[in-house]
Amino acid sequence: MGKIYDSLLSGTSGRTGRIVVANMFGNEFTKIRPRKRTSAPSAKQLLIYQRMRLSAEFMQSYRAYACDHFGRRIGMKSCYNLAMTNLMTNFLIDFAAGTITPQYPSISFSKGSLLAAVPLTLTLPTPETLTVTWQDNSAGNPARETDWVQILIAAKDQPLTSFVENAAQRTAGTYTANVPPQMVGQDLYVWLAFRDTLGEEVSNSVYAGTII
Incomplete structure (x- = not known):
């Protein structure tokens, strides 16, 4: 991928041959448009595609939040890109077994410098409700007392998650x-x-644990 410092195709739109000029965050880049696939994907490629799909499904409930609150943009990598990278890193592929295994404790949905949560307990008052408790670590700071908790819930072998915002x-x-x-x-x-x-x-998100 090449970076253009003075617009190469100023006043044009679309593509020229296989050369594509894309504007990303105010910068122009040239890319070669990939050729259409003529052969079936390999088993390894299918697992990689599946991991991307599972990561996108996992993030679906909190995507808007992650787009604003997963760290800071690094070059061309947006907050969304960083959040997806975190998921794909923690959806481990075993190419020999043909499996994808989430490493739940290592997954994050929020990145920031605010005072993090200190989880305490998880209980199920009923099969349909989940009670989460955490330590009030505001230490009398009025600004921290009013912070809102964000809760992410996932289930084993379920692709979609549930996100409770400002709970x-x-x-x-x-x-x-x-x-x-x-x-x-x-x-x-x-x-x-x-x-x-x-x-x-x-704040950074904190893994509160699992409950059966």
Whole structure:
């Protein structure tokens, strides 16, 4: 991929032959348009495609949040790109066995410098509800007392997740979420993060654990 410092195809649109000029975040880049595939993908390629699909499905519930709150843009890598990289890194492929295994404790959905959550317990008052508790670590700081907790719930072998945005304030220390019908009776994995009341600053997400 080449970077253009003075517009190569100024005033044009579309493509010229196999050369494509793309504008990314105010910068122009030249790329060669890939040729159409003429052969069936290999087993290895299919696993890589499947991992990308599973990662996109996993992020579907919190994609809008991740696009704003997964760290900071690094060059051409957006927050979304960084969040997808985190997922694909932690969806491990075993090419010999032909399997993809999520490494749930290592998955993140939020990246920031705000004071992180300290998870305490996970309980299931009913099969349809999940109660999460965390420590009020605001230490009397009014700005931290009003931070909102963000909760991500995943279920074993389920592609989709459930995201509860602005569930309760940091000082509440507890929240009971509804478990989506397709997750009832499954092993549940839970993560927590905080966002300030202005919706600008967030904490790193923390893996709160799993409950069967």
